[in-house]
Amino acid sequence: MAKLAEAAATKYRIPWRIDYVSGSKYLLINGGDEYEHDVTIEGSFVIDSPVSQERMDPGGAVEFIAPRGWTDRDPNVTVRWYRSPGKTGEPLEWRYPLT
Numbered sequence: 001m002a003k004l005a006e007a008a009a010t011k012y013r014i015p016w017r018i019d020y021v022s023g024s025k026y027l028l029i030n031g032g033d034e035y036e037h038d039v040t041i042e043g044s045f046v047i048d049s050p051v052s053q054e055r056m057d058p059g060g061a062v063e064f065i066a067p068r069g070w071t072d073r074d075p076n077v078t079v080r081w082y083r084s085p086g087k088t089g090e091p092l093e094w095r096y097p098l099t
Contacts, residue, residue: 030056039081044073
């Protein structure tokens with residue numbers, strides 16, 4: 001049983017991708033096949049940071065605004081989330097540069 005759980009955990013891939021929309025708008029997209037929970041998007045130049053979504057469906061997206069001209073700030077966006085509802089365990093984290 002433990003080996004099955006371990007194998008499932010190692011197959012999990014970071015589900016996110018960020019697509020540029022226009023102007024200062026971006027989409028964080030759940031490209032995985034699982035629901036993700038308590039998702040936050042943070043960055044020194046993300047407007048209204050942190051942007052949050054309680055649950056993101058597979059294929060779901062959330063829009064955020066990050067002005068591209070703010071080059072004097074850290075260009076990374078940090079996404080934090082949980083694989084289960086209720087903020088159980090440690091959050092997962094993914095950083096992505098908007099350059």
